[in-house]
Amino acid sequence: MRFSCQQKTLVNSINIVQKAVSSKTTLPILKGIYLEVFNSHLKLVATDLEIGIEHVLEVNTYEEGSVVIDARLFSEIIKKLPDAEVEIALKEDNHLYIKCENSEFNIISHNPEDFPELPTIEEEYSYEITEDLFKNMIKQTVFATSHDESRPVLTGVLMEIEEDTLNMVALDGYRLALRKGKIQGPIDNKVIIPAKTLSEINRIISEEENIHITLTENHGLFTIGNTKLISRLLEGEFINYKQILPKEYKSKIKVKTKSLLDSIERASLLAREGKNNLVKFVVDENRLNITSNSELGKVQEDVYIDLEGEAIEIAFNSKYFIDALKIVEDEEVYLEFTTNLSPGILKPVSNDNYTYLILPVRLSAD
Amino acid sequence: MRFSCQQKTLVNSINIVQKAVSSKTTLPILKGIYLEVFNSHLKLVATDLEIGIEHVLEVNTYEEGSVVIDARLFSEIIKKLPDAEVEIALKEDNHLYIKCENSEFNIISHNPEDFPELPTIEEEYSYEITEDLFKNMIKQTVFATSHDESRPVLTGVLMEIEEDTLNMVALDGYRLALRKGKIQGPIDNKVIIPAKTLSEINRIISEEENIHITLTENHGLFTIGNTKLISRLLEGEFINYKQILPKEYKSKIKVKTKSLLDSIERASLLAREGKNNLVKFVVDENRLNITSNSELGKVQEDVYIDLEGEAIEIAFNSKYFIDALKIVEDEEVYLEFTTNLSPGILKPVSNDNYTYLILPVRLSAD
Structure with missing residues (x-):
């Protein structure tokens, strides 16, 4: 040689x-x-x-x-x-x-x-998706996967292909991220890709090419220019996520993404000292009041909002909000709430490609 | 308040x-x-x-x-x-x-x-040095201090003021760094400043101002603009470093700093797997041959040099060479050797402000 x-x-x-x-x-x-x-x-x-x-x-x-x-x-x-x-x-x-x-x-x-041989995969039938889009879809879902190895399917992201739409879904029992995007390919399909695989793909993607994806019963092959990445798929049935997504809401808020993120991040400086990273939202006409307290002190933040529907008080683990607000690229987001015991929804204002669901934390009577 | x-x-x-x-x-x-x-x-x-x-x-x-x-x-x-x-x-x-x-x-x-009060220090008599120079002097000496707490004086840098010259000296038993610079001040002095203090000063220095230094029996006060840093001094007698510096040499090499650094870094990739990070120098007319080997393989590097004096074979711990070559700002350095059991000297070609001494490693007869 x-x-x-x-x-x-x-x-x-x-x-x-x-x-x-x-x-x-x-x-x-x-x-x-x-x-x-x-x-x-x-x-x-x-x-x-x-x-x-x-x-x-x-x-x-x-x-x-x-x-x-x-x-x-x-x-x-x-x-x-x-x-x-x-x-x-x-x-x-x-x-x-x-x-x-x-x-x-x-x-x-x-x-x-x-040296072990990689599995041989016939590339006769493959899906095709643009690199930019796939990179973005990975970024907006993979962070919501679970790290709990006792439920392996949740450590991966569901790739569900329905006609020319790819739905990527991750959930960990506390929040769910759903990203929709265009894909071209032969047939409908449904596989679970390990989070690590998707993170590696995101690292490799850099050129302006399309990605070709070939799926077999046990493996996924991702072809990116001169690079092939072959990954095992996760076995098991993914949760029926469509059932979890609420169909309606009683309160809908429009808010600037950056303002909300900054305020929750500041509130969480005290929240993290307590348990659950608890921050409390009080939604009023044009004001979202965010409070948090621990033995170190307390904080309150006011964020300007547009409210459609009812006023509400609801509490969340600040980490789950921060994770999502960091990866949303839109300047404004909608928050949708029904009751303070049912999941909240976060969506970009400019399109409906992304839905993020987050479970509230029950407020103790105080 | x-x-x-x-x-x-x-x-x-x-x-x-x-x-x-x-x-x-x-x-x-x-x-x-x-x-x-x-x-x-x-x-x-x-x-x-x-x-x-x-x-x-x-x-x-x-x-x-x-x-x-x-x-x-x-x-x-x-x-x-x-x-x-x-x-x-x-x-x-x-x-x-x-x-x-x-x-x-x-x-x-x-x-x-x-909250404890900081010691009160009269600033009546103080030394003055430019920030740029002091920053550089710290950078070129502090890395050579010892981390061995059993010999506290070696965990600091000697500041020796003789007329209008400041000598800063650090040594750890394997190498010694001496940097000379101009200083203004009232009297000759000799103190040992903890390495951590000097690293903090380097972090704070950013503006184009002079630093004022006030020395008492137990403390050093460094005034940098609106910031005062007060540090304990290290107690004890510093080693008589002037005695250690060789007065003459038998071989003097002129070499490009970057070439030498790159070659030693490559050689050390194998060296570090063995003990002592050993790299061997064979100095010949216009060639420095650097070799190293371990159970993983072997490497040899050729670096062009100008040699004045005798050919020599000598071995070093590569780490000590790399540390010094990284902080020398000159494009070319001199290396001076006497025997393969006596210390080598590294100096910049363009001035005589800096002297770095490094002990050789004894070569086993092979």
Whole structure:
């Protein structure tokens, strides 16, 4: 195996696959990156057996072959090399020779036959979605997944394809995020993608290309330019989220996103010292009064609003509001409430692509 | 106590004093910032009993008085307030009232009489040095202090004033950094300043003013604009560093700082896996060959040099070289060697303000 390419190009390729390298593993080979030289190309592969990332780039090839090299050491060496042509070759005794200007490394490598093969997925039928949109949909849902491993389906995001619409849904028992977007593809479908997979996809997405998604019974394949990310799907039935979303409301508030976020963040400075990060909303004609108190003191905030419907008093865990207000990109949002024991809804004013549901906290009689 | 000022101004002032707030303390009052309103000014004070920082700013004052408020909570609240006028007042029950636009906080405060007074220091005689120079002198020495608390003097930097020259010296038993600079002041002096104090001073320095330094038997007072930093001095006798510095050399190398740094950093990628971060230098006519190896593999680097004097083979802990090469601002440095068992010297080519000594590692016969 022998090839050469520019140092910066190789750094970029290593960065793409490196996140799939297993950090905690009892299989040492998974700490490596698989390199394969074939037909003017270099393929890099890394996997932790849950997610696999494969990236192909053009290089100058002198001899085909493959090798597995420790990911951390390889990455550190290539990153520290000068911005110039790097030559890499497999030498006797399985040493990987790396040369760039006046630097020469000889590093112990591993047997490429020990590296696990990624599942083979036929790409005959695939969905297509724009990168920008998919990135945004991931950002607006993935934060609402659960970290509780005892209910695995909630640690992922539901991808529900109905005709030309993709619904992405995440929920953790306290809040639910639903983002709708356009998708092109062959048939309706419903899968649960692990949150980690989606976060990795968001990290890789950078160019202005479409993403192709292929779904099998157990795997999802995401093709982004020269990179393929293959992930296991989560098994199990997702909660029937449509049943949870309220159909009507008694109070509808229009408020500036930034003002609301700032006020809740300030109120939560005291709230977090108590339990539940409790902040209390008192909604009146054109005023949302937010209060919070703990043994350290108390705070009150007034936010200007437009109210349609009834006045209401309701309390929330401030964290769940802050999470959503940070990822909404619209300048104004609607809040919809029915009673102080039923879920509140947050929606952008400018479109109906996004719905965020949040459970209230019961107020003690005071 | 009642005053008002702009939110941004107050954030800036809190940032200056907050680093002196004690993070680990059995005295709760030391987790606070002392605020005092007097005569159109606000004074903020924080101390961990080793270092005290006092900062004064002009504010609109309505009522004189003082208070102590939890530093973390106060800082977080003020930072989150809008960029507008903030009003702060002490109310009944020792609650501190904070108002800014539509936000109102009432926070429990502490008794200002419990806050320790900073030592009083007469500023009659003081040294004067430019901020830029002092900042640079700190940066080029403080990293070489020891972290070993069993030899307290080595955890500080020697400030030795001889006529109009300040020598700052740090050493940890493996290397020594000596930086010379101009200072104005009344008499010769010799004190040891804790490394933490100097790091705090470097953090505070930002404007184009001179620093005034007043030294007493036990304390150093550093006046930087409206900020005073008072620090305990370290007790004990500093090592006679002049005796350690070699008077001559047998090999003198001129080399580009960046090339040498890059090569040693690459070599150390393998070196650090072994013990001592060992890198070996082989100096020849116009070539410095750097090698390192461990069970993971081996590396060799060639760096172009000008050599005056004898060829030599010598080995070092790469960390100590990297630390120094990172803070030297000159494009080229000299390395001076005598034998492979005696200290090496690193100096900038363009001036003789800086001398860095580094002990070699004995090479096993191989």
